[in-house]
Amino acid sequence: MSATQAALPPQRNLAGAGTGGGDRPVDRRRGSTLLRHLAFALAAALLLLGVSYAVEPFRNFQLATVAAYLCATAGLTVLTGLNGQLSLGHGALMATGAYTVALCQNAFADRGMTGGWLLPLSLGAAVLSTVAVGAVVGVAAARLRGPYLAGVTLAVAVVVPALAVTFDGVFNGEQGLSVPVEPPPMSLGPYFPYERWQLWLAGAATLLALLLLANLIRSRYGRTFRAVRDDEVAARLAGIHVARTQVLAFVVSAATAGLGGALLAVLAQSVSPGAFSLTLSLFLLMAVVIGGLGRLAGALWGAVLLVALPDLTHSATELLTLSPAVAQRLEGNLPLAIFGVTLIVVMIAAPGGVQGLLSRLGRALLARWSARRS
Amino acid sequence: MDRFVFLTIDGLSRGAVYAAFALALVLIWRAARVVNFAQGAMAVAAAYVAYSVSASTGSYWLGFLVAILAGLVLGALVDRAVMRFVDHASPLNPVIVALGLVLLIQAVLGMVYGSEFRPADAPFSRSALTVGGVAVLSPYDLFVFAAIGAVVVGLAWLFARTAVGLRMRAAAFAPEISRLLGVNVGGMLTLGWALASGVGALAAMLVIPTELGLHPHAMDLVFVSAFTAAVVGGLDSPPGAVVGGLVVGLLLSYVSGYAGSDLTPLAVLVLLLAVLLVRPGGLFAPVTARRV
Numbered sequence: 001m002s003a004t005q006a007a008l009p010p011q012r013n014l015a016g017a018g019t020g021g022g023d024r025p026v027d028r029r030r031g032s033t034l035l036r037h038l039a040f041a042l043a044a045a046l047l048l049l050g051v052s053y054a055v056e057p058f059r060n061f062q063l064a065t066v067a068a069y070l071c072a073t074a075g076l077t078v079l080t081g082l083n084g085q086l087s088l089g090h091g092a093l094m095a096t097g098a099y100t101v102a103l104c105q106n107a108f109a110d111r112g113m114t115g116g117w118l119l120p121l122s123l124g125a126a127v128l129s130t131v132a133v134g135a136v137v138g139v140a141a142a143r144l145r146g147p148y149l150a151g152v153t154l155a156v157a158v159v160v161p162a163l164a165v166t167f168d169g170v171f172n173g174e175q176g177l178s179v180p181v182e183p184p185p186m187s188l189g190p191y192f193p194y195e196r197w198q199l200w201l202a203g204a205a206t207l208l209a210l211l212l213l214a215n216l217i218r219s220r221y222g223r224t225f226r227a228v229r230d231d232e233v234a235a236r237l238a239g240i241h242v243a244r245t246q247v248l249a250f251v252v253s254a255a256t257a258g259l260g261g262a263l264l265a266v267l268a269q270s271v272s273p274g275a276f277s278l279t280l281s282l283f284l285l286m287a288v289v290i291g292g293l294g295r296l297a298g299a300l301w302g303a304v305l306l307v308a309l310p311d312l313t314h315s316a317t318e319l320l321t322l323s324p325a326v327a328q329r330l331e332g333n334l335p336l337a338i339f340g341v342t343l344i345v346v347m348i349a350a351p352g353g354v355q356g357l358l359s360r361l362g363r364a365l366l367a368r369w370s371a372r373r374s
Numbered sequence: 375m376d377r378f379v380f381l382t383i384d385g386l387s388r389g390a391v392y393a394a395f396a397l398a399l400v401l402i403w404r405a406a407r408v409v410n411f412a413q414g415a416m417a418v419a420a421a422y423v424a425y426s427v428s429a430s431t432g433s434y435w436l437g438f439l440v441a442i443l444a445g446l447v448l449g450a451l452v453d454r455a456v457m458r459f460v461d462h463a464s465p466l467n468p469v470i471v472a473l474g475l476v477l478l479i480q481a482v483l484g485m486v487y488g489s490e491f492r493p494a495d496a497p498f499s500r501s502a503l504t505v506g507g508v509a510v511l512s513p514y515d516l517f518v519f520a521a522i523g524a525v526v527v528g529l530a531w532l533f534a535r536t537a538v539g540l541r542m543r544a545a546a547f548a549p550e551i552s553r554l555l556g557v558n559v560g561g562m563l564t565l566g567w568a569l570a571s572g573v574g575a576l577a578a579m580l581v582i583p584t585e586l587g588l589h590p591h592a593m594d595l596v597f598v599s600a601f602t603a604a605v606v607g608g609l610d611s612p613p614g615a616v617v618g619g620l621v622v623g624l625l626l627s628y629v630s631g632y633a634g635s636d637l638t639p640l641a642v643l644v645l646l647l648a649v650l651l652v653r654p655g656g657l658f659a660p661v662t663a664r665r666v
Contacts, residue, residue, distance in 0.1 A: 086466045088473070140647055146465030147409035147609075148650055151601045154411070155646055158598050159639040166636040278594055279480075282473050289470055333484040340478030347471045348459045 033218045041211045048203045057195035061267070062307050064195070067202035068263035070303035071209050073287045074296050075256030078213060080285070081294030082222065083249035084229030085141055089153035091281030092160035093254050094261025096133050097126040098271040099164065101262035102177040109180040116185060119266070123205060126262035127255050134254020135247065142246035157281040161273035176272025179265050202263045209256050214296060216252065225249050257284075279336070286343045292353030301354040310335045380502070380509050381631040382624065387515040388584070389623020390522040394577040395600035396607065396615035397529065398570040403609045405546045405566030408457065408468040409601070412475035413574045414593030416452065419479050420445040420575035421582055421592075422487055425494070434497050441575045449571025453564045480590040489590055496583035518580050525573055526616060532569075533612075542566060595639060599626065602646040608656025617658070 052060055072094055079085050104122035137156060141149050164171040171177065184197035216222055224245045227235040232242050265271040287302025313334040317327050350357055395413070402410045410416075423444040428437030452475065460471050498513035533539035544552040545562035553559050581596055582588055603622040607614025622645065629641040649656065 080466075084466070086469060140651060144650055144654065147469055148605065148654065150411065150466075150469045151409065151598075151605065152643075152646060152650060155598045155602070155639075155643045158594055159643045162636065162639040166634075166640075278591075279477070282477055285470065285473060286477070329485050329488055332489070333481040336477050336481035337485070340474045340476070340481060343474030343477065344456060344471050347467060347474065348456075348461075351461070351467075 034215055037211055037214045037218075040214075041207050045203070045207055048199070048207075052196045052199045052203075057193045060193070060195035060199045062311070064199040064202040064267055065264070066303045066307045067199070067206040068260050068267060069284075069287070069306045070300055071206050071260030071263060072257045072284055073260075073291065073299040073302045073306075074210055074213055075253035075260070076284050077288045077291075077293065077296060077299040078217065078225070078256075079249050079253035080288060081292075081298070082217065082229060083225040083246060085246060085249060086146070086150045086285075087141070087153045087250075087253070088150055088278075088281045088285060089137065089156035089160075090253070090257045090284045091276050091278065092156045093130050093134060093137075093257035094264065094280065094284075095160050095164070095271075095273070095276035097130045097258030097261035098265035098276065099171060099177070100126040100129040100258070101265050102179045102271045103170075105179050105181065105266075106177060114182065116182075119181065119201070123259060123262050123266075126258050130254045130258025130261075131251055134251045134258075138247040138250025138254065141250055142243040153281075154278070157278045161276055164273040171273075174273060176270055176275075179269045179271060181266055181269055198267055202267060205259060205263055209259055210296065213252070213256065217296070221245075221248065283339065286339050290342055290346050290353050292355030292357075293351075295355045298353050298355035309338060313338070376509065377631065381627045383502075383511055383515060384631075385624035385627025386620060387518050387623070388581070388627060389603075389620035390518050391577050391581040391619070392596070392600045392603045392622050393616040393619025394522045394525055394573055394580070395596065396603035396619045397526070397612055398574040398577065399600060399604045400607075400609055400612050400615045401529075401566055401570035401573070403604075404612075405542065405563055405570075406453075406457070406468075407462070407465070408472070409609070410570070411469055411472040411597075412452065412479065413571070413600075414578075414597030415476045415479040415483075415590075416448050416571055417445065417574040417578035418582075418588075418590060418593045419448060419483060420571075421494070421578045421588060422483055424579060425487075425492065425588055428495075434495060438497075438579055441579050442572050445575025446568045446572040448575075450564050450568040452571070453567035457567070458560075483590040487588075487590075491586050492588040494583045494588045500584070514583075521576065521580060525576060529569070529573075529612070538565070595642075598639070598646075599642050602642050602649075605646060605656055606649050608658040611656065611658040614656055614658030618656070 048063075051063065055063075072090060076087065076090050079087055101122045104125050105118070108118045108122070137153070140152060144152060164176070165173050184192045184194065188197070217225075224235070224240045227238065227240055228242050228245050235245075236242050261276070264275070268275070283306055284302075287306050288299055289302075290305060291300065291302030292298030310331075314331055317330050317334065320327075322330065346353060352360070395417075398413060399410060402408055402413075420441045424437035424441035426437075427440045428434055431437070456471060456475065457468060460468050462468060496514050498517050500512050500514045502509040502512045502515075504510065531539075533543060541552070541557045542562045542565060544555075545557050545559040546566070549559045552562075577600075578593055578596075582592055585592060585596075599622050600619070603618035604615050605618070606621055607616070607618030622642070625641060625645060626638045630638050
């Protein structure tokens with residue numbers, strides 16, 4: 001049985017261009033894919049810049065967190081949605097990136113080194129270390145199918161936080177490490193809000209990652225990813241090296257997960273095993289499924305949900321008058337319950353996720369509009 | 375030598391629990407081609423029900439009984455209310471839905487009972503009896519062996535000797551033909567889920583007193599170990615699940631005894647990867663040709 005025949009119902013990508021869409025011959029007429037993606041990224045960067053000045057610091061921080069999660073969910077979308085490999089271990093990969101950035105930043109701080117180039121260097125190191133880990137897991141993953149792959153990555157998700165406790169000489173056990181991050185450069189003025197600086201950092205890194213991913217998806221490699229997902233036998237007959245493709249997809253998605261984890265560590269200025277539990281891995285999976293598997297835009301919806309839902313339930317529990325103990329229990333667990341129910345309902349009722357629903361809605365409106373015009 | 379004997383017995387006792395849990399995974403896999411990733415969470419839910427009953431009535435055994443009943447009901451419920459509606463065209467879909475169940479069940483347990491560890495009592499002493507100066511079995515180990523042995527024998531009898539067992543096997547292997555012959559295939563599937571979940575609940579009741587206690591995440595690592603056990607034996611083979619469980623139990627016991635208990639999760643991962651990379655079908659699977 002070739003178990004991974006299709007990740008999920010094969011999705012017809014009718015959503016906007018640059019969101020991991022299909023290979024339409026029409027695109028050739030619209031010029032270079034890279035230029036179009038660059039224009040998208042530039043527009044997004046300008047929008048983010050404007051938003052960073054318009055909203056209060058806390059919202060800036062939240063948006064920065066969305067950006068960090070988006071890195072990881074976008075990578076997972078490529079892996080699960082486009083290549084059909086299910087990973088429950090992306091929380092562990094995020095932890096790898098986060099711990100690398102913490103160790104690097106601490107090493108720099110201990111040596112008294114300063115400078116704006118240190119953080120990008122640490123982030124790069126985080127990506128490299130996750131690429132290494134991702135390659136190891138990916139080689140194993142390429143030989144495994146469906147539930148077996150899920151089981152192995154589940155084991156990875158459970159084991160990696162335990163490792164941080166085992167080797168507590170390096171990782172400082174349950175307490176974790178602090179991540180020293182330099183303040184925004186003085187050239188931005190003495191009263192530049194720190195949260196805005198965080199949004200700029202996370203936003204820039206994420207946009208770069210998304211730009212690379214979007215191009216990868218539209219390239220030859222993206223097509224081989226989808227071919228392997230849809231039918232391994234056909235892909236092999238067409239001359240695609242299936243295992244190599246699967247390892248590549250795993251490595252790419254590991255790199256972005258590592259970057260996402262590193263950004264989270266930089267934002268929180270600390271890292272601990274508790275922040276990268278199995279639940280985080282399940283959250284990431286849930287985010288990409290709810291957002292819509294196979295589209296980068298879906299990853300954005302998922303990342304927004306990950307940040308917004310706990311915040312919303314917090315506000316909701318504050319509105320109700322509850323005893324502090326009950327409120328505390330609800331606050332931690334209500335988002336989990338909502339996530340769980342949503343995951344089940346979406347899988348059963350709308351496997352295309354939010355983005356699938358939106359594009360279906362858009363198509364319906366478009367059809368009605370064009371019917372009225374004719 | 376004493377230490378080796380002690381670790382072996384301890385490993386077999388743990389392994390028996392993993393075997394039962396792996397058996398539950400194999401039951402559902404054979405019936406529905408689904409690896410039930412929610413099994414750990416479902417078993418913990420049953421254990422919490424037992425905790426409530428025991429706490430209010432003061433009777434451990436009533437709680438024990440209720441846990442198994444709760445497991446049976448929960449399994450049937452999960453099949454009837456959720457899994458039945460999942461599109462099984464891709465093997466990923468049921469896995470993702472099961473993970474949604476994990477989040478939901480653990481969240482509900484956390485809301486109702488809080489997420490602190492609750493002490494769980496063992497019905498028998500866990501201190502080992504000595505035979506000729508060597509610590510061997512504790513009464514609790516004996517109880518574990520007896521309970522799991524009864525379940526294994528009971529299931530074997532059910533599948534090999536009864537009409538219901540025959541129908542269940544038929545429904546799992548050839549659903550269309552069974553339906554034509556008048557077998558209630560959907561009902562057999564629900565029965566399979568209920569049985570598996572009941573066995574899982576029993577395993578949880580046996581393992582939780584030997585761990586830190588009752589907690590919404592208490593079975594996470596046990597699930598990983600049991601999944602490994604099921605994979606070692608081959609997901610299709612019930613005897614394989616039992617042997618796999620004992621192998622994993624022994625391995626974990628030796629690793630934690632000789633190398634430190636912190637390394638047991640890593641040992642499970644290494645074993646799982648080694649088995650999957652060398653014999654993906656498990657040690658007990660017949661060698662079959664695989665497409666691609």
